[in-house]
Amino acid sequence: MKTAEIKRRFLAHFEAAGHTVVPSAPLPAIADPNLLFINAGMVQFVPFFLGQRTPPYPRAASVQKCIRTPDIDEVGKTSRHGTFFQMNGNFSFGDYFKEGAIKLAWELSTNPVDKGGFGLDPERIWATVYLDDDEAIELWKKTGLPAERIVRRGKKDNFWSMGIPGPAGPCSELYYDRGPAYGKEGGPEVDEDRYLEFWNLVFMQYEITNVRSKEDFDIVGELPNKNIDTGMGLERIASILQGVDNLYEIDEVNPILAKAAEMTGKRYGQATSKVAGESHPDDVRLRVIADHVRTALMVISDGVTPSNEGRGYVLRRILRRAIRSIRLLGWHEGPALPILLPIARDCMAPSYPEVAADFDRISSYAYGEEEAFLQTLRAGTTILDTAVTEARKSDKSVLSGEKAFQLHDTYGFPIDLTLEIAAEQGLTVDEAGFRRLMAEQRTRAKADAKARKTGHADLSQFRAALEQGGPVEFTGYREVARESS
Ligand code: ATP
Ligand code: MG
Ligand code: MG
Ligand code: MG
Secondary structure: OHHHHHHHHHHHHHHHHOOEEEEOOEEEEOOOOOOEEEOOOHHHHHHHHHOOOOOOOEEEEEEEEOOOHHHHHOOOOOOOOOOOOOOOEEEOOOOOOOOHHHHHHHHHHHHHHHHHOOOOOHHHHEEHHHHHOHHHHHHHHOOOOOOOHHHEOOOHHEEEEEOEEEEEEEEEEEEEEEOOHHHOOOOOOOOOOEEEEEEEEEEEEEEEEEEEEEEEEEEEEEEEEEEEEEEEEHHHHHHHHOOOOHHOOOOHHHHHHHHHHHHOOOOOOOOOOOHHHHHHHHHHHHHHHHHHHHHHHHHHOOOOOOOOOOHHHHHHHHHHHHHHHHHHOOOOOOOHHHHHHHHHHHHHHOOOHHHHHHHHHHHHHHHHHHHHHHHHHHHHHHHHHHHHHHHHOOOOOOEHHHHHHHHHHHHHHOHHHHHHHHHHOOOOOOOHHHHHHHHHHHHHHHHHHOOOOOOOOOHHHHHHHHHOOOOOOOOOHHHHHHOOO
């Protein structure tokens, strides 16, 4: 079943059950200063849950575009994490609660394909519930799910929040057992890749604040209503229904992956195992490329452009990680995005016509970013190579902080890139020394801003990038470095 058809069926199922279909909000989370990107379907409905606004409908359904930058480390290594993905969701604002949500989810999941459902084998479905949620257990049993496949889990997995202050609540999740080829037996507690989480039903009834971690926060109190918020990963259910091993192989992503494999002469799927953690490193890189190129397309389409702060910085680093990854796979024939981005466009245009209509603008930002990055790479790589050779000659396994600083200062080489390339050569970098020099330079710059001579046009850009890099959790370059070492 094509991804577009899954989306259509989801919305049709909930529309028939009295839900108003609401379009996706744009990816940038403009209304919430704590959030860079929308990370769940419920974000656009937060004021309804909190009782700040009266919803114009008691029930809604949507397919929300989401970005989760904290998942970037998982991309390609698990079978189920994208940086961009779409979340099918149904919502009740003080209307139906647990019983209705469980019934509606079960029906869509297990109804036969010729009756508008997804036709999942009920024998392969598992459910998790929050520790003391006996009510949810009873409701799942009523659907026919046996007690052995209903599991109690703690806050980390079964108490959902946006990760910031706002509405939250205990949740119940549906998992699909993909079989022994995909990992260890024993349920979601044992192996979350074999048992693939595809749907989360949140019983949204609390407001939380002081969020210190997923498990550590304060409950402000009950929300004015008992609400339902669900999220079904569109790419995840597509991977199940299309019988592919992971979400990078579904119809909306695979063509990008296949093109990257063709460009680099890599044969995708070299590992004989279907266990995600046992993938060949080349396969992981191909998935990263496919994921990141699609993400960049969707992010630029929603109005974000590469820059040195906030959302633009996330985009810049996602683009650069894709470019760097394809070069590490052996592609050296000039820019790669002019080949890959049009394929991503063709994958997404059927559901998002704007990516085709606006492609000239979208592609000019992406291609411009690649040109600039390739220039940086050209300038810095020779210097770095010499430094590596020198370090080797003098029998050192550490690249000095001075060298890293010089590369940064003169050639606009981001420190992450230096770390990555050094790691490929079996060297570490004196990061503390580098940071000290950076701090000294900042002090000098403050003392006499006018006298400072940069000597390179790119410098300000990357200095800003480093200084602004703090708030955005992004370990992309380090990740590639780890993969390479
Ligand atoms: P996981 O435990 O697998 O990381 P999650 O519990 O963090 O998933 P939820 O916050 O419950 O995910 O989000 C609701 C649904 O969205 C999930 O059940 C899953 O189907 C989907 N989903 C979550 N994160 C991703 C992602 N990074 N890529 C694709 N789909 C995702
Ligand atoms: Mg997660
Ligand atoms: Mg989970
Ligand atoms: Mg979940």
